[in-house]
Amino acid sequence: MLLSRFDDDLRIEHLQTPEELANWRQRFIDSYRVIFRGPPYLEDMTEELAGFSWDYLTGHPGHITLVAVNPEEVVVGFGIAVPLTVTRLVAAQLAGLVPHKYTYYLAELGVLDAYRGRGLGRVLIHERIKLMDHKLYSHVVLRVSAKRHPSADLYESMGFVDMGVYMDVSNPRIDGTVSSDRRLFMSKVLSLVDVE
Ligand SMILES: CC(C)(COP(=O)(O)OP(=O)(O)OC[C@H]1O[C@@H](n2cnc3c(N)ncnc32)[C@H](O)[C@@H]1OP(=O)(O)O)[C@@H](O)C(=O)NCCC(=O)NCCS
Known part of the structure; x- marks a missing residue:
C-alpha cells in the first residue's frame, strides 16, 4: 500500500500482502543487482x-519492506527490516550485546545512483x-x-553508533572472485523521537 510520496516524482510503497510482494519481487531483484x-x-x-534474499527476508513475520518507485514503475530504492532473530547468523555475532528478542535488524538498503543525494536513503x-x-x-542494528x-x-547522523563488532561477508564479486568484505555493526536505542 502507498506509504508516502517523495518529492514530485516518487512514491514509497509498504509491501505487506503476498500479492504486493510478488508484484515487486523481480523489480527489487533488478535494482538490488545494479546497486x-x-x-x-x-x-x-x-x-x-x-x-533468495528477498524471499527469505519477506517470508518472515514482522518484516518491514519498502520500495521507492518512479513514474515508470521502476524500483529506484528499497529498505527491508526484520526482527533480529530472523537472521540467525547475524544475531549470533551480537550474542550478549543487544537483547535479541527486542531488536530489529535493518537488513537491506539501496538507492539507484541517479536518485542518490536527495534524502531518499534517509x-x-x-x-x-x-x-x-x-x-x-x-533496539535497531545494521551492518555497513x-x-x-x-x-x-548517514547512519551516525541518525543516531546509530559504532558497536566495535565486525563480520566478514563472502559474496561473488564483479572481478569474478568470491571474496569476503568486512562489515561493521552499528546500533541505536529506539526513543520517542523515532516515531515523529
Ligand atoms: C547508502 C545509500 C542508500 C544512500 O542513499 P541516498 O538516497 O543517497 O541517501 P541520502 O540522500 O538520504 O543521503 C543522506 C546523507 O548521507 C550522505 N551520503 C549517503 N550516501 C552517500 C554516498 N554514497 N556518497 C556521498 N554521500 C552520501 C549524503 O551526503 C547525505 O548527507 P546530508 O543529508 O547531510 O546531505 C546509497 O548511497 C546506496 O544505495 N549505496 C549503495 C548501497 C549501500 O551502501 N547501502 C547501504 C548498506 S548499509
Whole structure:
C-alpha cells in the first residue's frame, strides 16, 4: 500500500500482502543487482541470490519492506527490516550485546545512483524505524561496509553508533572472485523521537 510520496516524482510503497510482494519481487531483484555492483560492495549478485534474499527476508513475520518507485514503475530504492532473530547468523555475532528478542535488524538498503543525494536513503531508514512496534522493540542494528564510506556517516547522523563488532561477508564479486568484505555493526536505542 502507498506509504508516502517523495518529492514530485516518487512514491514509497509498504509491501505487506503476498500479492504486493510478488508484484515487486523481480523489480527489487533488478535494482538490488545494479546497486550492489557499485562501490563499496562490488558484488556480482545472481538473480538467484538476490531472489533468495528477498524471499527469505519477506517470508518472515514482522518484516518491514519498502520500495521507492518512479513514474515508470521502476524500483529506484528499497529498505527491508526484520526482527533480529530472523537472521540467525547475524544475531549470533551480537550474542550478549543487544537483547535479541527486542531488536530489529535493518537488513537491506539501496538507492539507484541517479536518485542518490536527495534524502531518499534517509527516508527509507526513518520510515522503517517508524513502522517498528515501539512497545515491543527497543533496539535497531545494521551492518555497513567497514571501509570508511558515507553510508556510515548517514547512519551516525541518525543516531546509530559504532558497536566495535565486525563480520566478514563472502559474496561473488564483479572481478569474478568470491571474496569476503568486512562489515561493521552499528546500533541505536529506539526513543520517542523515532516515531515523529
Ligand atoms: C547508502 C545509500 C542508500 C544512500 O542513499 P541516498 O538516497 O543517497 O541517501 P541520502 O540522500 O538520504 O543521503 C543522506 C546523507 O548521507 C550522505 N551520503 C549517503 N550516501 C552517500 C554516498 N554514497 N556518497 C556521498 N554521500 C552520501 C549524503 O551526503 C547525505 O548527507 P546530508 O543529508 O547531510 O546531505 C546509497 O548511497 C546506496 O544505495 N549505496 C549503495 C548501497 C549501500 O551502501 N547501502 C547501504 C548498506 S548499509
